Amino acid sequence: MAGADDSVGRRRVFYIPGYDPFHPRRYRELYRREGAEQARISGYSLRLSPGQRPERYGWTVAFEGDGGASAAEVEVLVWSDLVAASMGRSIASTYWQLLRTVWVYVASGAILRLLRLRKGPAIAALYPIGVLIGQAGLAAAAGLAMLALVRAGGAALWPGAPAAALAALGLGLGAGAGLALLRWFRRHDNRVFAWYLMHDFAFTASAGGAVPKPLRPRLRAFADRIAEALGEDWDEVLVVGHSSGAHLAVTVLADLIRRGEVRARRPALGFLSLGQVVPMVSFLPGGEELRHDLAFLSQREELTWIDVTAPGDGCAYALCDPVAVSGVAPAAKRWPLVVSAAFTQTLSPERRRALRWRFFRLHFQYLCAFDRPGDYDYFRITAGPITLAARYRGRVPSQSRIERAVTRFGTAG
Template structure:
């Protein structure tokens, strides 16, 4: 073969090389195993492909981690290995609380947010997440009042025809049965789930629990190993509470020095609740990580929320509102998923009052997709940096620094 033919052959081989990506998904406070996210991705990717006219196939994970592999043709062919960074076992442990222990959590958590003054500043930021935060408190108190009324009624009734001590025991049993009944319905009303979520965040006053900090170090080691592989992009996706975990993992990783050469590195935060943590007095590590990552040139950070998501701090720049934006802030690029525009009127009407489902819409298909498309980002042939190059932040983003606590560590 002549030299020019050999060079052409090499170029041809290079031209058909598929775009390769490693994706690390950090879920929020969720007790469910990774297969839940695999099945969600499978279902929603198929729906988005039908709407947008591209091909996407899910295959078993090539590596040992919990996840899946994607092959797609979305204006160009690409392959992605998606791994879920698991902390559901820690969530399950934190949720293993009895009824009385949950009420004790309510009192401690309320004191952390009220006593620190964080609650009142958070209310000035966004009302939706505050309604979500007050929801479990009000409903738990309402359940307690109803249980007390039932206990009193049964106690008086039974005591009237028997000894008062028998009535007291019967009343207590009836009241506790009411509380147990509400607990059994929690898979539908999410009162205990949300209470455990906020209690987990508030337990250390905003500091990461030791077990979670150790797990995050394990996450960082996995991402570092991927950066040394022959891929085009490493993308870390954090959803809900997983968004601030992703920020801290990436900040630690970059501080430690990246391998050279290094593929493109991106972080995509979705539906973040960062102020619920960063506004607490002991959240110095998170505030330091926010400030550090916001000026890193080694990463592209895109933050996506939507005003229609009542559980997220929509369009709040997590760095700026936390009061730690440095003079050289570059990130994040704050954009809106604009549910009222990217979902058809029929689809929006079906979802608008399903608050928890809307909080997961970032991971789902849009029937009127805009420039945010989860499947293009995770399975398409463009890096996060190229896809959003030149994109201006949403004009309605909130950057007012409302945090009382601004110490960094």
Template sequence: MPVTRRRVLYIPGYDPFHPRRYRELYRKEGAAQAEVSGYSLSQRKGAGPYSWIVDSKMEGAEVETEVEVLVWSDIVATSMSRSIPATYRQLARTAWAYIGSGALFRLMRLRKGPVIAALYPIVFLLVQLAVALGLGWGAGTLAATGVRALPMGVDLLVTGWVVGLILGGGVTWAVLAWFKGQDSKVFAYYLMHDYAFSARWNGANPPELEARMAAFGEVIAAALASDVDEVLVVGHSSGAHLAVSVLADLIRAGRVPEGKCAFLSLGHVVPMVSFLPDANRLRADLHVMGGQALIPWVDVTAPGDGCAFALCDPVAVTGVAPAQQRWPLVISAAFTKTLSPERWAELKRRYFRLHFQYLCAFDRPGDYDYFRITAGPQTLGERFAGRAPSPSRLTEPVNRHRAMAA
């Protein structure tokens, strides 16, 4: 029987922006994909403040889908320190968490792109600090030299250095503040906050996030108890590993009916967390999700996305695959094939935009079409039944830390 009613519960990544961003992105990109692919999509207001309803006509059927964003942007915003010194403290703590634990060197055996993305804010912030200190030292030295050269009958040596320190410190701070003001163009502070969020707890979840994930579980459980034909959980970027944990909890609690729930992970960065020493909870959840038979799990990444661990099986590379691993089905969105050469040339150096391409239109769509998956008449399991995993996927367990929570 085709799907006529669906609930999509979307868990975003580490994103401080209002969830209306995702509603407008769906409206705009859905219209573009419908025009390319020849189906019909219309969007109207949903019942909740962070939801919308999509009416579609495609593949010979009419489907009503309610999409809801499960919000944790307030937790993200709170974690993003506005202080320059606090950010540099985060830098030191994050570098030590990944280097001291050996996680960074293990991650480098996977895809280089996300490791470079992780190192980028560290290097960029250190360069900013070096430039600021250099300019501050130059300004302070000039000021001290100028004061000592004044023709006055007092000891100007100490006075010169005091003036130099004050002016040099002021210039250093002003340069750092200027760099921070330009971060919307370079994203160094933003990425630093992102990686520091997991590093601070060495891969464990902070209490406020655990509470929010429990609330997400209740929303998903209520959807599963309703009369919709499919409940599709979508986790993007950091939201993918949150979804893994939420769904694993529901399975353990016996709250997932057979044949009703599906999971789509997009652009995951799971190893950035699961390779840390205290990620015992996430590793146990990956183990559960890898072997369970209740929730079809399709994982979509693309080598062109430098911010994701493209084609890395998150269960296998973490080293916690069960003896009979079923999931995820790892496939590629193949940006270089599903985007025209002109569109690819336009986007290929816009790294953060490409990280959101999974939620956007393709002008040469393949078997991955976000809008067919979320608003079409087939369940996720049916749509990809019999689909072979990508031959380029990585499955070698390279993680050093494999302890799992009981």
């Protein structure tokens, strides 16, 4: 039973997205659409209205159900501009990123360890490499075909032309054909996501696992924003990190606690990590800061950390304890509580069939409605009348979680 300290009348939610170049309004629309569906299925009321802070991107939510009423102010902590800037590269620089990223993961041995942990995300990492190499091969074939065409037909169209001139013309047209094909592939990447994923993994590996330099000031700003809320009259401050946003949240929260920004009682501090890909960073040599933050956060009494993944999500390190597998679990480890969203149980067979090959949509399922909901409900957690700690009090971790240390780096010290 929830006590007085477990109830929430007013909640502040900070959402940290993953590597996403799109405007954060997509998260408001996703919340609006999927929240209405979940409310219909689960029998509660959820009403959205515009945010109260024009200078920040967010919305407010009114919840009625579960024996109470509550309100939440949701804010997206935006770094999509940094993502868009990192993706705005030439074709040549993208292929250079490919080579450099492959070198970082292969030379460090990280890719072999990641494959030992969960094959799905590692395959997702190899996928854009294979696709981009294949596209380069097709572009080269198109260029060679154009060169052969010019050589074959050039003499007839240009009698007495020097062989060198025909060769130069053929090479120029061939290079143009190959480049045009690569540009076509990039322009239509919204269907295959190979270029997008390549930029994602390249950004992660750009500093060898450390926080990329352009992102550091933004994370400090995120910490300041959350610290401001922790000093206000809220019942709970909830930080949600999705995908690569999960390891960014780890760094932000560790910084907040070290700064002494978290009060002993109210507001309660909750951390919900969803579909995390922490090992993609913590397994790299430069991920020492993240490994230290993981070990630090895992021992803290100032927060409640729930980690939710699902084996049906091939883009996440499902049920992998991010602290333990990174080799930094201390003796006094408290967090995270690793639980499964259990797609095979919480989504009907019909719904699973509809989503079967929509890998990115499945990676976002944590933010969506379940037609056979279990104890994980994103909208109850972010807008409902009890704290994250109360909701999962007494919950045992998933029995199929992975806790063995796989990385060769670091200890909890």
